[in-house]
Amino acid sequence: MSAVGAPIDHELFWVSGSPYAWRVQLALEYKDVPYASRRMDTAQLAERVPAFLQLNPRGKVPVLKTGSAALYESVAIIAFLDRAHPTVPLFGQTMQEHGRIWQRVGEFENYTRDLLDVEIVRPLLRGYAKDDPGAMRASAARAYDALGWMEQALSIAPYLAGDDITAADIVALPNIQMLLRVAARPEAIEMALGLEDLRVRLPALGAWLSRMEKMRGYDAAYPPHWRS
Numbered sequence: 001m002s003a004v005g006a007p008i009d010h011e012l013f014w015v016s017g018s019p020y021a022w023r024v025q026l027a028l029e030y031k032d033v034p035y036a037s038r039r040m041d042t043a044q045l046a047e048r049v050p051a052f053l054q055l056n057p058r059g060k061v062p063v064l065k066t067g068s069a070a071l072y073e074s075v076a077i078i079a080f081l082d083r084a085h086p087t088v089p090l091f092g093q094t095m096q097e098h099g100r101i102w103q104r105v106g107e108f109e110n111y112t113r114d115l116l117d118v119e120i121v122r123p124l125l126r127g128y129a130k131d132d133p134g135a136m137r138a139s140a141a142r143a144y145d146a147l148g149w150m151e152q153a154l155s156i157a158p159y160l161a162g163d164d165i166t167a168a169d170i171v172a173l174p175n176i177q178m179l180l181r182v183a184a185r186p187e188a189i190e191m192a193l194g195l196e197d198l199r200v201r202l203p204a205l206g207a208w209l210s211r212m213e214k215m216r217g218y219d220a221a222y223p224p225h226w227r228s
């Protein structure tokens with residue numbers, strides 16, 4: 001255990017464009033927590049080097065190393081960081097806020113994320129979307145359904161769990177940005193997935209995206225290879 005008041009040294013292992021690593025970077029930057037950046041690339045991850053598998057036996061990023069302890073799973077890392085650095089809380093101040101924020105995180109993780117990631121982003125990134133454009137259009141329609149609860153929540157409050165940015169917003173943002181990025185690809189437009197104008201078709205979500213793009217730390221956490 002570190003002494004009271006002693007700085008906590010974090011190292012973050014990440015890959016540019018990984019929505020899961022991006023969540024943790026957003027949390028660190030928003031909280032203004034210093035960390036040593038250990039950027040990896042997908043080829044390095046694919047090598048499954050024993051030293052990295054010791055940090056995460058699943059061989060995935062993000063991994064946060066704090067002293068000699070390694071933690072993986074993005075939502076767990078954000079919860080850990082919130083305990084370690086409570087000054088800018090991401091899981092609320094009251095027990096009601098805490099429960100509400102976890103509920104939102106759970107809704108995104110269980111009912112929205114895989115639809116976006118597994119059914120739309122991966123087929124487009126890996127090139128097999130064109131094998132079945134009809135299935136892709138059906139997935140895109142389901143994506144709109146799966147985003148409905150967010151549109152509703154954001155129609156009554158500026159952020160997913162109320163008036164402040166919380167872990168719920170930070171968990172959801174990178175997957176939505178990734179969806180928008182692949183939806184703008186020519187092959188997605190050609191397939192008429194109808195996701196390229198998501199910000200217009202879901203106006204409350206569109207306004208939330210604009211707010212989130214101005215959050216503290218957004219630019220620092222933005223995937224560097226997306227800028228080029």
Ligand SMILES: N[C@@H](CCC(=O)N[C@@H](CS)C(=O)NCC(=O)O)C(=O)O
Nearest residue numbers: 018019020045060061062073074075
């Ligand atoms: N559930 C994990 C997902 C992590 C994940 O899937 N990371 C991907 C990058 S987006 C990865 O490292 N993939 C490399 C691999 O599976 O070999 C989390 O939330 O941290």
